[in-house]
Amino acid sequence: MLEIANLHATVADKPILKGLSLTINAGEVHAIMGPNGAGKSTLGYTLGGRPGYEVTEGSATFEGQDLLELEPHERAAAGLFLGFQYPVEIPGVSFVQFLREAVNSQRKGRGEEPLSGGEFLRLAKDKAGLLKMDMDMLKRPVNVGFSGGEKKRAEMVQMGILDPRLAILDETDSGLDIDALRVVGEGINAIMRKPDKAVLLITHYQRLLDVVQPDFVHVLAGGRIVKSGGPELARQLEDEGYEAVVA
Amino acid sequence: MSETRTLPTTRDEAWRYADGAALAAASPEALTGWHRLDVAPGETARHIGDADAGDIDRLRVHVGAGGRYEHFALLCEGHYTRREIEVTLDEGAHFEFGGVVLGDGEATREFVTRVVHAQPDATSNQLVRAVSRDRATANFLGRVEVARDAQKTDAGQNFRAILLNEGASANAKPELEIFADDVKCAHGAAIGAMDEAAAFYMAARGLPPEVARALLIRAFIADAFGAIDDEEARDAMIGRALAAFEAGHD
Numbered sequence: 006m007l008e009i010a011n012l013h014a015t016v017a018d019k020p021i022l023k024g025l026s027l028t029i030n031a032g033e034v035h036a037i038m039g040p041n042g043a044g045k046s047t048l049g050y051t052l053g054g055r056p057g058y059e060v061t062e063g064s065a066t067f068e069g070q071d072l073l074e075l076e077p078h079e080r081a082a083a084g085l086f087l088g089f090q091y092p093v094e095i096p097g098v099s100f101v102q103f104l105r106e107a108v109n110s111q112r113k114g115r116g117e118e119p120l121s122g123g124e125f126l127r128l129a130k131d132k133a134g135l136l137k138m139d140m141d142m143l144k145r146p147v148n149v150g151f152s153g154g155e156k157k158r159a160e161m162v163q164m165g166i167l168d169p170r171l172a173i174l175d176e177t178d179s180g181l182d183i184d185a186l187r188v189v190g191e192g193i194n195a196i197m198r199k200p201d202k203a204v205l206l207i208t209h210y211q212r213l214l215d216v217v218q219p220d221f222v223h224v225l226a227g228g229r230i231v232k233s234g235g236p237e238l239a240r241q242l243e244d245e246g247y248e249a250v251v252a
Numbered sequence: 253m254s255e256t257r258t259l260p261t262t263r264d265e266a267w268r269y270a271d272g273a274a275l276a277a278a279s280p281e282a283l284t285g286w287h288r289l290d291v292a293p294g295e296t297a298r299h300i301g302d303a304d305a306g307d308i309d310r311l312r313v314h315v316g317a318g319g320r321y322e323h324f325a326l327l328c329e330g331h332y333t334r335r336e337i338e339v340t341l342d343e344g345a346h347f348e349f350g351g352v353v354l355g356d357g358e359a360t361r362e363f364v365t366r367v368v369h370a371q372p373d374a375t376s377n378q379l380v381r382a383v384s385r386d387r388a389t390a391n392f393l394g395r396v397e398v399a400r401d402a403q404k405t406d407a408g409q410n411f412r413a414i415l416l417n418e419g420a421s422a423n424a425k426p427e428l429e430i431f432a433d434d435v436k437c438a439h440g441a442a443i444g445a446m447d448e449a450a451a452f453y454m455a456a457r458g459l460p461p462e463v464a465r466a467l468l469i470r471a472f473i474a475d476a477f478g479a480i481d482d483e484e485a486r487d488a489m490i491g492r493a494l495a496a497f498e499a500g501h502d
């Protein structure tokens with residue numbers, strides 16, 4: 006589904022990704038762990054096409070297409086979802102308004118009919134329910150005044166509504182209380198644990214991985230994948246720390 | 253002997269960001285004349301939309317005790333367009349102002365207000381939003397004067413501008429002249445580019461850039477017209493501003 010080969014990327018002329026390779030197949034859940042500043046968020050932004058994140062070498066192929074050729078909104082329409090480590094506040098634009106535009110823009114990009122107001126609201130209500138989020142919160146401006154945990158939960162409601170093929174979730178677990186972590190983890194499973202979908206979880210903690218069990222765990226350090234393994238690697242990292250495991 | 257009338261130039265504080273060539277070409281009447289409006293004590297007068305006015309329009313309003321004057325306007329046409337509003341507030345009167353400036357091409361468009369809190373307990377609130385592109389200039393010059401015995405004055409003004417490209421500009425010139433001691437005057441001004449983080453967040457959820465921008469601009473503009481009570485009139489003003497914004501874009 007996603008094949009990243011020898012990816013190099015710079016941010017503000019500073020090399021951050023330095024030859025990162027990773028292959029994710031449909032039906033798989035991958036977890037990326039790694040020290041602060043390793044380049045995990047940079048990987049997400051680069052794959053999402055954020056302006057300022059410049060690919061200098063390497064490739065990323067998504068469902069047979071050259072991902073790096075596509076505009077950010079085209080990547081979304083192609084089925085890529087990026088869950089933000091720090092979701093952005095947009096004053097004056099309600100979630101409902103924003104997400105309806107988003108769903109219908111994506112549908113249009115894929116040549117599908119737009120959802121009517123009623124259809125969209127039913128879908129939004131269903132996904133908010135899955136994440137145990139009050140529908141009234143979606144009437145508020147995007148992320149404005151939301152707590153850290155509420156923002157992360159709202160990210161997953163958005164993912165449910167947009168129904169992507171591949172989700173890159175950047176520390177979706179940080180900021181969540183214990184119960185919310187379970188709800189969000191089970192939400193991720195319900196939305197994404199399907200044979201034709203895949204997930205890349207960026208996380209610092211084992212706790213999320215207890216709920217959303219990864220098939221593969223990778224360590225990203227210094228802009229590259231330096232170690233890969235199964236679920237046991239995450240536990241080993243938790244016990245021993247990066248330095249011991251990577252050295 | 254001929255009457256000597258001093259015409260304003262860009263050396264005058266209140267005209268400093270004006271288009272010099274346009275001033276030189278304007279008729280003396282346009283530069284020095286005033287329309288007048290009296291709001292009787294306890295009454296409310298409201299202006300929504302754009303006056304049938306020339307490029308330079310100056311309005312002098314007196315609001316009697318407990319009265320209220322509301323003015324909402326959109327500037328999106330003309331090479332040099334200036335709306336000047338001078339409001340004098342008697343005891344307990346209120347002035348509400350919401351303005352949107354859209355600048356494109358080589359245009360200079362500006363709101364210039366002078367609010368005189370002449371007596372105690374009067375309040376005023378001014379919100380101006382500007383979006384400037386190409387080589388246009390959008391300005392808000394807002395002067396608030398609080399007379400010596402105008403205690404409990406509450407005056408607010410806020411200006412924000414988005415510059416869509418390099419070469420576009422905006423100027424804010426808040427001025428406060430306060431002679432009373434028990435007053436609340438708040439002012440804020442911010443000029444910057446479009447919110448890049450919000451634009452990418454929207455793109456990452458699938459919004460094409462033009463759709464994302466329209467949503468952001470709508471929200472930005474809507475601030476200035478938020479105080480229009482009548483929902484239909486409010487939506488119409490926002491719609492007009494947005495249509496003008498879209499039309500001005502290539």
Ligand SMILES: Nc1ncnc2c1ncn2[C@@H]1O[C@H](COP(=O)(O)OP(=O)(O)OP(=O)(O)O)[C@@H](O)[C@H]1O
Nearest residue numbers: 016017019021039040041042043044045046047048
């Ligand atoms: N705009 C920028 N200008 C310069 N350096 C930047 C910029 N953005 C990110 N970086 C640097 O890139 C490196 C990687 O940052 P990134 O956010 O990808 O790390 P991360 O692995 O996600 O860390 P964390 O676990 O703390 O979230 C860091 O050293 C960071 O300081």
Ligand SMILES: [Mg+2]
Nearest residue numbers: 045046047090
């Ligand atoms: Mg990060």
